[in-house]
Amino acid sequence: MDVVLSVTKEIDMEQFIYDDGADYESNFSRWRIMNDKERSDHNEELYTEAEAKRVFDSMYGNQLVEAMKKLQEKFNGESD
16 A cells, blocks of 8 residues: 655745735736746746736726725815
8 A cells, every 4th residue: 555645845925915005006016026936936937917917907906996996085075
């Protein structure tokens, strides 16, 4: 009877956290650098700019919408 041992190496990987105090482009740039490193470390093809934007928007697009709502509320509140 063969026994197979599975060894999992824990990788200390930085996790992206969306910074509500930063703008969308700053968050995207930071995420892109982290994502490129992760994909490169796993010998995966890097996303093109368009692919990266699609993935980022699918994960964090709601953050942009919420930020725009807050700006609109602030603007509307200041104009009253």
